Amino acid sequence: MATIDRSRLAALTASESERYAAARPRSRALFERAARSLVGGVPMQWMSEWPGPFPPFMAEAEGARLTDIDGHRYIDFCLGDTGAMFGHSPPAVARVAAAQTAKGLTAMLPSENAVIVAELLAQRFALPFWQMALSATDANRFVLRLAREITGRPKILVFNGCYHGTVDETIVSLENGKPRSRRGNVGPAFDPTADTRVIEFNDLAALEAALADRKVACVLTEPALTNLTGVVLPDDGYHAALRAIARKTGTLLIIDETHTISTGPGGYSRAHGLEPDILVLGKPIAGGIPAAVFGMTDTIGGQVRERLYGPGAAVAGIGGTLTANALALAAMRATLTEVATEAAYDHMIRLGTRLAEGIRAVVRRHDLPWYVTQLGARVEYRFQPSPPRTGTEARAGADSAVDRFFHLWCLNRGVMVTPMHNMLLACPATSEADIDRHNEVFGEAVAALLGR
Ligand SMILES: Cc1ncc(COP(=O)(O)O)c(C=O)c1O
Known part of the structure; x- marks a missing residue:
């Protein structure tokens, strides 16, 4: 050698x-x-x-x-x-972005494009309900909040070596088998090991043990870990077992497809038949214009509607004024119909x-x-x-x-x-x-x- x-x-x-x-x-x-x-x-x-x-x-x-x-x-x-x-400035995105720029960029109002984008996403990812965010980081923050809100459980689980954006709860790692606030975690808001469990990917025994007490709201993971020095692929059967253990313990499964959308038009999830409760996607979804989305099952969609949209619902910690702006929605529509084909x-x-x-x-x-x-x-x-x-x-x-x-x-x-x-x-x-x-x-x- x-x-x-x-x-x-x-x-x-x-x-x-x-x-x-x-x-x-x-x-x-x-x-x-x-x-x-x-x-x-x-x-x-x-x-x-x-x-x-x-x-x-x-x-x-x-x-x-x-x-x-x-x-x-x-x-x-x-x-x-x-x-x-x-690709940089895909022609279809450049065209609709220029047109939308002359017709209003952001108004904190829904548009027809929002409905069309949600319908296109539902077809592509086989999840019926969608919401928008400005970046994948933003989307991951929102879904972690929603998972805790829905399940009433305080904890989350991520895998050693994960990266899901600048999301406080996920900036953890294992060092010599022990959970640690990750090296370089700048000014952490709290000790992330308090409510985040972190285990190795591909370790089913550790997963069973970490979810057994039913205190974990959700597992947040990429389908294959791409944010390390090298990609960690799932063992054969790993995802099926992860799905089954999460279901058995009432833990939500959140799949972050932000990088693995490289796998195919429906991401790794569609290519490999994964069944996330919630799916997150950011980065290229609007062809380079800042935007992100998260999709959810019928059940989760109903629970989110009850919590966020019911009478007297007070919503803090989700959304933002520029979120789902008209420019991003026009770009997402063009990306989904003409670019990411x-x-x-x-x-x-x-x-x-x-x-x-x-x-x-x-x-x-x-x-x-x-x-x-x-x-x-x-x-x-x-x-x-x-x-x-x-x-x-x-x-x-x-x-x-x-x-x-x-x-x-x-x-x-x-x-x-x-x-x-x-x-x-x-x-x-x-x-x-x-x-x-x-x-x-x-x-x-x-x-x-x-x-x-
Ligand atoms: C899997 C995954 N999720 C989320 C993010 C955060 O994306 P952004 O920095 O666009 O918010 C990244 C960024 O690299 C990522 O790789």
Whole structure:
């Protein structure tokens, strides 16, 4: 098996970093200027996580292409970390957004589009009732509140290594088997271990034990954990057992499809026959315009109606003035009818497969102990021999130094990979040539790393 020479890795990373910086004088100048008005030189902390000494500042983007202010044109496989999974500014979304902009953006009133979107979502996800939110974070906050309200139970359960947005209750992890407020949890509102149970994914005995006392309102999970350094896939039969145990103990099952919507038009849930009580979806649902949705069964819909819409209902903690605004609804309608179509998914998944196979071929050719996972249009590679089964195993495969080298190497050759993990997405505008270019650049990076 090939191994990585760390001094070679450090030298290559340093030269790639210099090359990156030298070729981007305008981004560098803007970053230096930004430091005087934006904390850390960026408007949001994650934008400082790109691998170079400063991020490439975006000029414009369209389809699978992004251009930075120094004129570098990238094949974008990051796609806003899923927010632009259907390509940058899909033409149908751009068209209706422009039209809606001239007709009223936000009014705190329902529109016909709201009804049409809910009907389209009901067909697609086989859940009859829907509500909207501004982001997936927002939607997850709301559904956790609703789950506690409906069940009258105080606790929730999440899996080690989960990420569901900046949702206080979910910023927990297991360290040496013990629940902990997650490292880096900024100014926690409360100790999240008090009312959140956290166990490893794929551990059915732990799940049985955690739900047995019937104090847990809901299990909140992605169908496969995508927010680790590597994807944690469910064992065969895991979801069926999770569904059965949740049902037996009166615990609601909330499936967060925000990333796994890459799997197919109805997400992982429809592709694998999952039966969530509540389903959450954000990021690309309005083609890049901020919006999120959550769907629920008939029973849950009835219980929410009783609590939130009954006479004298006082609602605090759910919703917001800009939520379900007219612009977001118009964009969601266009996304559901013209962008996130079966045909678009067929293309994206076929290219996802080409991407995964190309990366696997490089890994095999160089005899590397690395694995590649694919969730439809989403592909990820990690530096471990086989996919992890738990959050703890996934963390053990993290190697941020190797990530950084790959990301810099790719950026310098016009290929954009998602920072913080090695995640790549194919969108409807991605071409076979784009995929082949990535695989070529990836192959060159591996050869350089191994000195071949
Ligand atoms: C599964 C999942 N849920 C929720 C979120 C939160 O999304 P947002 O940051 O758009 O609110 C994320 C973000 O990465 C996510 O991966």
